[in-house]
Amino acid sequence: MVKFIDVDPNEIDNTRQGRRGRVSYPILKSFLETGKYVAILDRTGMQQSFQGLYSCLGSYIRNHHLPIKLFSRDRQLYLMRLDIDKEGNEIPDWEVKQLEEWGAKAEEITPAVVEKRFEEEKDQTTK
DSSP, rough: OOOOOOOOGGGGGOOOOOOOOSHHHHHHHHHHHHTTTEEEEETTOOSSOHHHHHHHHHHHHHTOSEEEEEEEEEEEEEEEEESSSSOBBBBBBBHHHHHHHHHHHOOOOOHHHHHHHHHTTTOOOOO
8 A cells, every 4th residue: 555644845855956867977977087098888787788878878979079989899888089199188179170080071051051952852751
């Protein structure tokens, strides 16, 4: 049977603690604080599966534009810093260099570009 306990509404704390991610944020923040260029993530004691953790970390890195590259080899997760070189020297414009390396050249979005793309795609069911 369920019990209900009387509570005075004025005694209930009305604030909430911030939520920065229960798994990804602490792992990635700790890695960035180590100052290491490349490291293996020790998954001992973690409840998440390999694939779940890989997906979760990858999404967090992309969504927060972190200077980290995540990759796996032989069921091990590796983290590599993109904002420092092998000697630990900072790379001030790491994002620009990374975009150039990946070949990402984004065109500037102007009203003319929007109009042109609208005309091209307006009758399509998929892009």
